[in-house]
Amino acid sequence: MAANQALRQLVPPSLSAKVEGSFAYLTVRDRLPTILTRVIDTIHRNKNKFFEEFGEEGVQAEKRTIGFLSKLRNELLTDKPILVLCDGLEDTDSWNQYLQRQQRLLGERDPVSWFKSPWLYIECYMYRRIQEAIWLNPPISDFDVFNESKTQSFFESQQAVISLCTYLQGFNRNMDDLSETQLMEQFHKLLQVSLWGNRCDLSISAGMENSQKASPIDSLSDLKSFILVDDSNMVWSALTSAQRPGEDGKTTSGRVDIVLDNAGFELVTDLVLANFLVSAGLAREVRFHGKSIPWFVSDVTAHDFQWTIRQTLAANHKWMSKSGVQWQSYVREGVWSYHDHPFWTMPHEYCDMAGDAPDLYATLQGADLILFKGDLNYRKLTGDREWDHMVPFDRALRGFGPAPLCSLRTLKANIQVGLQPGQGENLNTQDPSWMTSGKYAVVQFSSPHREQ
Ligand SMILES: O=P(O)(O)OC[C@@]1(O)O[C@H](CO)[C@@H](O)[C@@H]1O
Numbered sequence: 001m002a003a004n005q006a007l008r009q010l011v012p013p014s015l016s017a018k019v020e021g022s023f024a025y026l027t028v029r030d031r032l033p034t035i036l037t038r039v040i041d042t043i044h045r046n047k048n049k050f051f052e053e054f055g056e057e058g059v060q061a062e063k064r065t066i067g068f069l070s071k072l073r074n075e076l077l078t079d080k081p082i083l084v085l086c087d088g089l090e091d092t093d094s095w096n097q098y099l100q101r102q103q104r105l106l107g108e109r110d111p112v113s114w115f116k117s118p119w120l121y122i123e124c125y126m127y128r129r130i131q132e133a134i135w136l137n138p139p140i141s142d143f144d145v146f147n148e149s150k151t152q153s154f155f156e157s158q159q160a161v162i163s164l165c166t167y168l169q170g171f172n173r174n175m176d177d178l179s180e181t182q183l184m185e186q187f188h189k190l191l192q193v194s195l196w197g198n199r200c201d202l203s204i205s206a207g208m209e210n211s212q213k214a215s216p217i218d219s220l221s222d223l224k225s226f227i228l229v230d231d232s233n234m235v236w237s238a239l240t241s242a243q244r245p246g247e248d249g250k251t252t253s254g255r256v257d258i259v260l261d262n263a264g265f266e267l268v269t270d271l272v273l274a275n276f277l278v279s280a281g282l283a284r285e286v287r288f289h290g291k292s293i294p295w296f297v298s299d300v301t302a303h304d305f306q307w308t309i310r311q312t313l314a315a316n317h318k319w320m321s322k323s324g325v326q327w328q329s330y331v332r333e334g335v336w337s338y339h340d341h342p343f344w345t346m347p348h349e350y351c352d353m354a355g356d357a358p359d360l361y362a363t364l365q366g367a368d369l370i371l372f373k374g375d376l377n378y379r380k381l382t383g384d385r386e387w388d389h390m391v392p393f394d395r396a397l398r399g400f401g402p403a404p405l406c407s408l409r410t411l412k413a414n415i416q417v418g419l420q421p422g423q424g425e426n427l428n429t430q431d432p433s434w435m436t437s438g439k440y441a442v443v444q445f446s447s448p449h450r451e452q
């Protein structure tokens with residue numbers, strides 16, 4: 001058996017709610033039902049809007065949708081079997097095949113259920129069932145149940161957005177005068193701003209307001225010691241080694257793909273970073289990968305992406321508006337593009353991508369650097385397994401490596417690899433909730449050419 005295959009055999013079990021008292025258990029028992037309750041409340045609160053827009057049909061659709069979601073909430077609370085999807089969407093068959101895969105793993109004795117199956121699978125499944133409940137009840141089928149909380153997060157973070165756009169425009173004006181060292185310093189700062197932007201995620205807060213209040217640049221030095229693994233220098237060298245001398249004597253640079261996470265303030269930090277990468281000549285193109293359906297409460301959809309650029313452009317603040325104008329022209333010129341492959345809203349671990357979504361894997365192979373934002377992406381990169389903290393990041397990826405990649409993640413789930421000997425034990429002593437509080441973060445890099 002080849003070494004890589006043997007390595008794949010030694011894979012620990014998936015995190016699961018079957019472990020009573022575990023973070024997965026508490027999420028499934030408490031946080032997911034809370035999120036569902038908030039979704040039901042949101043739909044109920046929009047009843048009049050549906051009536052105004054669609055008349056009696058809208059009211060009937062609201063009632064049916066709430067019925068679907070209440071049934072889902074009951075299945076979850078009472079650990080009922082996971083049901084097949086029947087909405088005939090593009091990914092319905094893939095979801096139902098994945099259910100069969102989960103059933104094979106469990107054997108015929110136990111049905112696949114909320115508290116017995118992998119946490120990653122059933123949490124993704126819940127968001128896909130919310131989509132089914134909405135989709136099956138026109139005319140409210142394209143209502144985004146999380147839209148209000150995503151837009152609120154943007155508006156609540158206005159001061160931070162203004163200070164970030166002001167900072168960006170501050171050195172955009174004299175970018176050509178910056179030395180290589182100054183460019184690298186700015187890069188590290190904006191990479192950390194994007195990293196900490198990930199704390200503003202609404203599923204960990206179960207939808208509670210979770211916006212950025214403090215100035216993102218000023219707080220970086222205080223936050224530095226909470227970065228447990230910092231491979232930023234490897235990210236910088238991946239960018240600079242992708243630069244090539246062009247025909248006209250100018251340097252051409254590489255393509256950077258950003259696998260997005262949350263809308264609101266976090267998305268602004270990603271757009272500011274992407275703006276810097278292009279204006280500093282560190283990227284010739286940036287591809288953004290978002291979600292094709294509302295996902296994990298605050299994840300970015302195409303509507304959120306366009307809305308955020310429009311909102312920034314229309315702001316009555318000089319530097320915000322100037323940033324929005326720049327972002328809109330990047331999109332129009334094709335320097336920036338938004339993509340939402342269905343795989344990002346499937347439950348798969350990323351080591352399955354080459355086999356289950358070969359088209360997406362091939363697309364990502366065209367990048368010179370891929371930035372994965374957030375905790376759910378980290379869980380999928382590492383398979384949401386019970387890895388020991390000292391297992392190398394490359395090992396936990398289990399062969400996933402379309403291009404040099406970096407995870408920018410604040411810790412919000414009890415999985416963390418690539419730590420030094422004793423680092424995990426020290427953190428357990430100092431701060432027992434270190435893996436789930438969002439206080440700590442990692443910048444973890446892997447390149448396909450490095451030893452697996
Ligand atoms: O990917 P994100 O937005 O950083 O975090 C997603 C998340 O909040 O959802 C799950 C908890 O319900 C965890 O995986 C993680 O904490």
Ligand SMILES: [Mn+2]
Nearest residue numbers: 261262296299
């Ligand atoms: Mn998210």
